[in-house]
Amino acid sequence: MVERRKPISVEDAVAKVSANSVIKQKETIAIEEAYGRFLAEDLIASHDVPAFDRSPYDGFAIRAEDTSRASANHPVCLDVVGAIGAGFVFEEEVQALQAVRIMTGAPIPKGCNAVVMLELTKEVTSENGQQQIQIKRSFNQGDNISRQGEDTQKGTILVEKGTQINPGIVALLATFGYAQVEVAIKPKVGVIATGSELLNVEEPLAPGKIRNSNAHMIMAQIARAGGEAIYYGKLNDDFDECLVATKKALTEVDMLITTGGVSVGDFDYVPAILNELGANVLFNKVAMRPGSVTTVANLGEKMIYGLSGNPSACYVGFELFVRPMVRKSLYSHLPHLRKAQATLGVDFPKPNPFMRLVRSKVDFIDGQLVASPSGVDKSGIVSSLGGADCFMVLPGGTRGYEKGMTIDVLLLEDTQGSEWPWSNIVASYK
Numbered sequence: 001m002v003e004r005r006k007p008i009s010v011e012d013a014v015a016k017v018s019a020n021s022v023i024k025q026k027e028t029i030a031i032e033e034a035y036g037r038f039l040a041e042d043l044i045a046s047h048d049v050p051a052f053d054r055s056p057y058d059g060f061a062i063r064a065e066d067t068s069r070a071s072a073n074h075p076v077c078l079d080v081v082g083a084i085g086a087g088f089v090f091e092e093e094v095q096a097l098q099a100v101r102i103m104t105g106a107p108i109p110k111g112c113n114a115v116v117m118l119e120l121t122k123e124v125t126s127e128n129g130q131q132q133i134q135i136k137r138s139f140n141q142g143d144n145i146s147r148q149g150e151d152t153q154k155g156t157i158l159v160e161k162g163t164q165i166n167p168g169i170v171a172l173l174a175t176f177g178y179a180q181v182e183v184a185i186k187p188k189v190g191v192i193a194t195g196s197e198l199l200n201v202e203e204p205l206a207p208g209k210i211r212n213s214n215a216h217m218i219m220a221q222i223a224r225a226g227g228e229a230i231y232y233g234k235l236n237d238d239f240d241e242c243l244v245a246t247k248k249a250l251t252e253v254d255m256l257i258t259t260g261g262v263s264v265g266d267f268d269y270v271p272a273i274l275n276e277l278g279a280n281v282l283f284n285k286v287a288m289r290p291g292s293v294t295t296v297a298n299l300g301e302k303m304i305y306g307l308s309g310n311p312s313a314c315y316v317g318f319e320l321f322v323r324p325m326v327r328k329s330l331y332s333h334l335p336h337l338r339k340a341q342a343t344l345g346v347d348f349p350k351p352n353p354f355m356r357l358v359r360s361k362v363d364f365i366d367g368q369l370v371a372s373p374s375g376v377d378k379s380g381i382v383s384s385l386g387g388a389d390c391f392m393v394l395p396g397g398t399r400g401y402e403k404g405m406t407i408d409v410l411l412l413e414d415t416q417g418s419e420w421p422w423s424n425i426v427a428s429y430k
């Protein structure tokens with residue numbers, strides 16, 4: 001008698017997975033290695049920026065009060081008593097009717113309180129050989145000065161821990177002197193592909209055989225999520241072989257993914273292996289297409305994911321159930337895929353009682369996000385994955401969907417993430 005499995009909703013399945021804790025650990029790395037990693041500490045401004053009042057222009061630092069009567073007909077004449085470029089300090093205090101030639105980024109000399117751009121001055125030499133400038137309008141105190149702290153004040157939390165480090169965050173790390181950065185250690189995620197039909201990538205096709213694409217796909221998904229993939233190879237559909245490899249992997253990784261062998265077929269050994277290991281199965285059927293056979297268990301602190309062998313089902317299972325746990329161990333508060341509303345770009349007539357996660361591509365058309373399938377929507381299909389940058393989320397129902405309907409999409413290439421995208425999924429309306 002074939003086992004009858006009871007499907008649970010996608011929302012409940014993700015919730016059951018998310019209720020598990022993950023191990024979070026940090027390490028210190030050089031700033032040069034920081035891009036793409038996840039901050040393990042808040043990034044705090046260690047000083048004001050700018051750290052001193054500075055000139056935003058090439059010009060002359062002046063005392064605004066000296067220009068109060070300046071006009072086109074009666075320009076004011078100031079003595080130029082020095083010149084500084086960025087990186088240098090004018091040490092003396094500037095006196096009445098004096099100016100200092102100053103370049104962008106240089107600190108405002110003591111006594112000065114405004115800057116006049118070079119273009120608004122006329123340089124002259126007085127009869128006694130003194131360099132002077134003429135100014136034809138008045139200036140106010142503070143004109144053209146970048147104030148200390150106007151960018152950021154000391155102590156401000158600039159980036160929260162758990163954020164993926166982008167080039168702008170690298171700039172902040174450098175600005176505040178973080179030559180070393182505290183980042184989350186990448187969780188080690190083991191990958192085992194099961195299937196006697198599987199060939200290595202470099203092997204030629206043979207009758208009944210296919211190349212193992214899932215393992216490579218998942219390793220790339222692990223890297224995209226921020227984890228470290230550890231590959232344990234492809235195994236035959238053999239209970240003992242798979243059990244030994246699974247036990248070994250579990251001593252070495254933080255979480256383990258298997259692909260294939262998770263359904264009810266004669267050679268689908270993953271359920272029996274989970275049983276033999278004494279793992280606690282959270283669910284073995286999800287009301288979704290593809291990936292309905294996705295099985296998730298925990299054993300002590302470790303998650304074990306039995307993802308489907310069908311490539312599209314495997315891909316979706318990873319993004320829904322593995323990615324959030326990888327992100328959680330990277331200190332993320334937003335571990336799930338980010339949700340957005342889009343317009344359905346084509347008719348999608350196939351009804352299904354289960355929620356569909358359709359591999360799709362988003363586009364901007366007339367200022368609107370429009371999503372269309374990136375290929376054929378079957379779980380054994382691999383070709384639709386290459387063009388996919390989102391999943392359309394089509395709730396289960398008896399009717400199909402029409403072009404122009406408003407739908408939810410989950411974005412695959414977004415770096416921000418989402419807290420909990422599963423409430424209030426739009427029941428697609430027009």
Ligand SMILES: Nc1nc2c(c(=O)[nH]1)N[C@H]1C(S)=C(S)[C@@H](COP(=O)(O)OP(=O)(O)OC[C@H]3O[C@@H](n4cnc5c(N)ncnc54)[C@H](O)[C@@H]3O)O[C@H]1N2
Binds near residue numbers: 290
């Ligand atoms: N009687 C039933 N049969 C099936 C059911 C069911 O409920 N009752 N569910 C179907 C669904 S839905 C799916 S999804 C698949 C899941 O199968 P498994 O997870 O057990 O995977 P396999 O049987 O090992 O393989 C399925 C398919 O995928 C190919 N495959 C496997 N590994 C890889 C890999 N590493 N790279 C690329 N392709 C892979 C494999 O050759 C098969 O074609 O079960 C349905 N059946």
Ligand code: MOO
Binds near residue numbers: 288291308310312380
């Ligand atoms: O789990 Mo299967 O992928 O629903 O087709």
Ligand SMILES: [Mg+2]
Binds near residue numbers: 261309
């Ligand atoms: Mg099977």
